[in-house]
Amino acid sequence: MSAQASLSVGARPPQPDLEGPPRHGGMRARRIMGDVVSHVFLAVMAVAWLVPVAWVAAESFNADPNPYTTTFFPTEYTFDNYIQLFTDTQVMNFGKMFLRTLLIAVAVCAISVFFVLSVSFCMSRLRFRLRKPFMNGALILGMFPGIMSVVAIYFILKAMGLTTSSSGTVAALIVVYAGGSGAAFYVMKGFMDTIPFSLDEAAILDGCTRWQVFTRIILPITKPMIVYQAIVGFMTPWLDFVLAKAICRTQDNYTVSLGLWQMLQMEYIGTWFARFAAGAVCVSVPIAILFVLMQRFYQSSMSGAVKG
Amino acid sequence: MTQTTSPVSAKERTPGKRRKPVAEQSPYSLGAALSLGDGYTKASAVIMGLGNIVRGQAAKGLLYLAVEAAFIWLLVTAGIPSLKGLGELGPVTKGSQEWTADGEFIFVSPTNSVEVLLFGIAWVAIVLLFVVFWTFAVRSAYKAEVLVAATGKAPTLSQDVKSLADARLYGTLMSLPTLGLAVFTVLPLVFMISMAFTSFDSDHTPAFNWVGLKNFGLVLSSSGSGDIGVNAKLFLSVLAWTLVWAFFATFLNFFLGMFMAMIILRAGTRFKSLWRVCFSMSIAVPQFVSLLAVNQMLQQQGIVNQLLTSWGWIDEALPFFSNTTWARVTVIVINLWIGIPYTIMQVTGILQNIPAETHEAAKIDGASWWERYIYVTMPYIFFVMTPYLITTFTANVNNFNVIYLLSNGDPPEVGQSAGKTDLLITWLYKLTVDKGNYNVGAVIGIFTFIVLAVVSLITYRSSGSYKNEEGFR
Numbered sequence: 001m002s003a004q005a006s007l008s009v010g011a012r013p014p015q016p017d018l019e020g021p022p023r024h025g026g027m028r029a030r031r032i033m034g035d036v037v038s039h040v041f042l043a044v045m046a047v048a049w050l051v052p053v054a055w056v057a058a059e060s061f062n063a064d065p066n067p068y069t070t071t072f073f074p075t076e077y078t079f080d081n082y083i084q085l086f087t088d089t090q091v092m093n094f095g096k097m098f099l100r101t102l103l104i105a106v107a108v109c110a111i112s113v114f115f116v117l118s119v120s121f122c123m124s125r126l127r128f129r130l131r132k133p134f135m136n137g138a139l140i141l142g143m144f145p146g147i148m149s150v151v152a153i154y155f156i157l158k159a160m161g162l163t164t165s166s167s168g169t170v171a172a173l174i175v176v177y178a179g180g181s182g183a184a185f186y187v188m189k190g191f192m193d194t195i196p197f198s199l200d201e202a203a204i205l206d207g208c209t210r211w212q213v214f215t216r217i218i219l220p221i222t223k224p225m226i227v228y229q230a231i232v233g234f235m236t237p238w239l240d241f242v243l244a245k246a247i248c249r250t251q252d253n254y255t256v257s258l259g260l261w262q263m264l265q266m267e268y269i270g271t272w273f274a275r276f277a278a279g280a281v282c283v284s285v286p287i288a289i290l291f292v293l294m295q296r297f298y299q300s301s302m303s304g305a306v307k308g
Numbered sequence: 309m310t311q312t313t314s315p316v317s318a319k320e321r322t323p324g325k326r327r328k329p330v331a332e333q334s335p336y337s338l339g340a341a342l343s344l345g346d347g348y349t350k351a352s353a354v355i356m357g358l359g360n361i362v363r364g365q366a367a368k369g370l371l372y373l374a375v376e377a378a379f380i381w382l383l384v385t386a387g388i389p390s391l392k393g394l395g396e397l398g399p400v401t402k403g404s405q406e407w408t409a410d411g412e413f414i415f416v417s418p419t420n421s422v423e424v425l426l427f428g429i430a431w432v433a434i435v436l437l438f439v440v441f442w443t444f445a446v447r448s449a450y451k452a453e454v455l456v457a458a459t460g461k462a463p464t465l466s467q468d469v470k471s472l473a474d475a476r477l478y479g480t481l482m483s484l485p486t487l488g489l490a491v492f493t494v495l496p497l498v499f500m501i502s503m504a505f506t507s508f509d510s511d512h513t514p515a516f517n518w519v520g521l522k523n524f525g526l527v528l529s530s531s532g533s534g535d536i537g538v539n540a541k542l543f544l545s546v547l548a549w550t551l552v553w554a555f556f557a558t559f560l561n562f563f564l565g566m567f568m569a570m571i572i573l574r575a576g577t578r579f580k581s582l583w584r585v586c587f588s589m590s591i592a593v594p595q596f597v598s599l600l601a602v603n604q605m606l607q608q609q610g611i612v613n614q615l616l617t618s619w620g621w622i623d624e625a626l627p628f629f630s631n632t633t634w635a636r637v638t639v640i641v642i643n644l645w646i647g648i649p650y651t652i653m654q655v656t657g658i659l660q661n662i663p664a665e666t667h668e669a670a671k672i673d674g675a676s677w678w679e680r681y682i683y684v685t686m687p688y689i690f691f692v693m694t695p696y697l698i699t700t701f702t703a704n705v706n707n708f709n710v711i712y713l714l715s716n717g718d719p720p721e722v723g724q725s726a727g728k729t730d731l732l733i734t735w736l737y738k739l740t741v742d743k744g745n746y747n748v749g750a751v752i753g754i755f756t757f758i759v760l761a762v763v764s765l766i767t768y769r770s771s772g773s774y775k776n777e778e779g780f781r
Contacts, residue, residue: 068614131478
């Protein structure tokens with residue numbers, strides 16, 4: 001929050017006006033008008049932004065599981081939806097889906113951090129023949145619609161025998177999410193590019209190998225970006241819907257996003273909507289916290305790699 | 309959230325003058341090896357590793373030889389049948405029952421063409437990989453020859469291994485990520501592109517065959533295919549809607565987001581961080597959750613229609629997803645809800661980076677608020693944001709989630725495979741995953757790629773940030 005913002009509107013000291021003859025009275029009235037209009041505008045917009053979120057949160061406590069109610073807020077509140085969501089495992093085992101997604105997320109997080117760090121270090125600090133082709137290739141690959149390869153990925157995993165068993169699909173999702181992560185190196189590379197090359201050169205003169213430059217110099221400086229990357233990797237399996245839907249064909253193998261989607265299908269929605277809302281809250285709260293953390297690390301890393 | 313900047317601006321801050329290590333052209337190239345190498349080196353092209361063994365690199369040479377032997381053995385036993393299968397994908401197209409010569413009754417199952425095609429393509433990739441490995445072997449033999457001639461000694465295996473952590477660290481670090489990309493990004497793409505030239509639709513499964521460019525003709529012909537529900541008219545209307553959608557989704561988000569960011573940044577605005585938190589709620593909540601929730605709110609019986617009716621504002625439910633215009637406007641507006649927060653974050657960071665002196669100077673020269681906005685702020689924002697806008701446009705053309713989870717392409721059109729709000733990408737998904745018409749889906753995918761590549765190339769090349777990288781430093 002900036003300094004001006006903490007001053008109240010009326011108490012603002014008159015500011016030097018270079019634009020023309022003094023007409024402070026009119027200017028001030030106009031400024032107050034502007035302030036009122038912009039605050040009203042922001043308030044209306046903020047309501048529009050919060051309504052869907054508030055509605056889902058409110059519905060998660062609704063004793064009536066039907067989605068088509070006539071009042072915005074529930075008429076009767078209960079906590080049962082959350083309890084049922086995790087204990088009523090007859091039709092859908094949400095707890096298991098949650099654990100499965102967590103497992104996938106941890107593995108993807110570790111692998112993708114390693115991949116992205118490796119690739120961006122090579123692209124930023126090392127010079128070799130295939131560097132430019134690799135970068136251009138990654139750019140062109142990004143232009144193909146990702147959905148296009150979804151079906152093909154399913155066939156490949158099927159040929160590998162990873163689509164039938166439950167543990168197989170977990171492995172399949174891990175390799176698919178992590179496997180392609182090497183192409184997403186642009187942000188990390190951009191950050192590493194801001195680290196002065198003189199650091200590397202000095203280290204190499206002192207007898208460091210390139211590997212030591214990587215582990216002892218670049219990695220410690222890159223720490224905020226590593227956290228950022230780790231959170232991105234961790235969030236991928238929670239947010240992905242398309243790949244999971246193509247790969248997990250049976251309900252026993254579902255991840256949380258598929259489970260929540262399933263709850264809104266025609267045959268379930270009448271009884272499961274409140275539990276969908278509860279599940280959505282359970283997923284959204286951790287993701288929102290991680291997102292805020294990620295923002296913070298991203299900002300601190302953007303204020304420059306090496307200070308002073 | 310005040311300091312958020314795009315990756316672009318981080319790159320911009322790179323010190324202008326920086327000594328870049330220049331990639332040197334290796335003197336041990338394949339051409340040099342085959343023309344200048346001695347007999348042993350040339351023989352290494354046939355018996356890989358021979359040159360290395362002769363120059364005292366026994367372990368390395370044997371490794372090359374072992375890889376060659378393994379490759380040839382695999383090629384003969386598995387590779388050649390797979391590559392042959394690629395020529396004729398589905399020799400047995402229909403399952404049948406036959407009597408063998410011995411009088412036994414057997415069931416002949418149709419060829420699983422998907423597997424034949426997949427293994428064929430994988431083997432093409434393996435052969436290409438081996439060719440690359442072969443060039444390494446020949447060049448290594450030549451290098452050993454040259455080094456022995458010059459210094460009397462070729463590097464030992466342990467020295468070679470050590471160099472993997474130093475001079476050739478890129479080889480160590482890049483191998484796994486590249487393998488991952490090759491198997492889970494490149495291979496699926498090649499596989500899918502090749503499907504565009506086959507007859508792999510719901511009628512031809514599991515056995516199908518090459519049909520050349522027939523599917524491209526199908527999508528672009530005026531009559532099209534009634535079974536699959538594709539024709540040129542539908543393709544053009546989906547393409548047009550995709551471009552309209554991407555245009556509005558990108559630029560409305562950009563201008564409205566910028567407008568809101570500037571209102572929040574106004575000197576008189578209070579509770580700046582509170583507003584920013586409010587507007588980042590729609591990013592923090594997973595997209596599939598918020599989109600599915602909004603979809604429920606806007607149903608015929610949904611809460612919005614219920615409330616409006618009970619307040620007496622409307623007599624019958626608003627046709628959010630059943631009327632074409634309503635549906636199209638709805639998805640664009642809901643996308644604003646998703647997209648504006650991102651723009652606010654980006655623009656806030658950029659606006660705070662505009663050098664204050666520029667504004668001061670313009671003010672002293674007598675520029676009004678509006679003139680400063682048009683001539684100082686906008687050019688700066690456009691300069692920094694152009695790459696971002698192009699990526700956003702691309703992402704919007706491929707914006708599967710918003711359409712699929714929000715409207716699912718509704719309202720549908722009778723006899724056609726795409727609904728009125730379907731983008732190329734959701735159309736592709738419906739054709740392949742839902743209907744099993746992989747060949748036509750692949751054609752749509754290729755067209756989507758062409759559209760994207762053309763749009764991004766043209767805009768990027770004509771943008772200021774491409775022509776003049778140093779522009780605003």
